Amino acid sequence: MRFTFWGVRGSIPVPGPQTVRYGGNTTCIEVHGAQDELIILDAGTGIFQLARQLQADMPLEASIFITHTHWDHIQGLPFFIPIFVAGNRIRIHGAADPVNQRDIHEVLARQMDYAFFPVRDNELAATMEYVTLREGQTTQVGSVTVTPMIMGHPVLNFAYRLESGGRTLVFTGDHEWPYNIYAPGEDGHTEYEAMVQERRAAIIDFFRGADALIIDTAYTPEEYPRRTGWGHGTYDTSIRAAREAGVRQVWLTHHEPTRDDAELERVFARALERNPPPDPASEPAIHLAREGITVTL
Template structure:
């Protein structure tokens, strides 16, 4: 199996001289099985260079799995080049939105309006298909089984476990560890804590034993208290998930967009010092353009 990172920044693209080493594009990850089945995780700005690479072999049959509908995870979709060429197929997978009452098709329909983009969906020459997913119900792409896992974010967010030929990857998209919204003295605290514990246990089961865990690691421990409820993880929470799940390799991604490459490396080093229990893990910072094969 091969993983390639095409976008590793969170929230907003941040190109420039301070981000050239780790990259400035927003989230997009390419996973290829040993049979060369292609699974694309999220469609941030990193999907544009990925789509250019796909055009060398046509027709393109792309399976894109959207974790959630926030801009930094879908904003590259209108620029997915195969959509503009007849004979190509984009199969877009994602969640049902209980607020709008629509499935994953709204991800495209909202963006491809003349108010926001010069080409409507009806004018695309490639074919777009939609698959609205249900938590814990697996789908197949070639030799791969992909299972969505409901995570914690201000909108519905799926993590995805990909399994093929005994190899496995789990990607969280955006995720903040579940937390108790009540104070310890509140009457509701104990009951809600059971809910938190159950959700957290289900998430760890979804990650259990994966070869590669790719996880939202936006904040430091010092930054997190002012970001509670924003839906993002920390170095501490990422290390903890990897340890409890028994992941072989942990990739920290969704890098804070205001953090330069130097600052990113500095907070990563500090996190390793602050969490010595993580030293037995293979922990890496995701780098745009990097390929990992196993």
């Protein structure tokens, strides 16, 4: 299995000279299974450059898995050229939104409403299929088994665990670790804490033994208190989780749009200093995700 980052930025694209090393596009990861099955994780603006590269491979079959439908994870989809070309087969997977009862097709069709985009969803030339997933329901894409798990985010967000050819890749999408909403000593703190720990353990289990974990790492611990509840992790929570789950390599992503390349490297270096490996022998390789990098597992 191998994967390539096409977008590593959270919230909004930030192209320009200050972000050229890590890239300014929003989330998109291209994955190839052991038998070269094409899977795309999220459709942020990074998917446009991927689409240009895929033009040489058409007609093609692609399985897109959307973690959640915030703009930065879907806004490139109307510009994914293969959807306009007859002969291509595109299958899009994602969650139903339990708040407004819309399935993945309905949510995505809305961003192609006439007011926003000139081509309508029902005019796409490729064969389009939409699959609404439930937590734990596996999908087989050739040799690749894909399993979704609900993470902590203010709209339903699936992490995906991909297994193929004896290798495992996990991508969290956007994720904030569960936290206790009660202060110590308050009524409900103890019960809530048990729930938090149980949920946390289930998520660590979902990551367990992955060859690569790609994880939402938006904030520094100094920034986090003012952004609690926004649905994102920190450098420290990501590093700790990767160690606890025994993953081999971890890729920190969803970089803050306000951080230029130099600042990104500074906060990363400080995070490594703050979190020295407790056991260097089993320490995962820790990287900042960067546009254009291909990793073979």
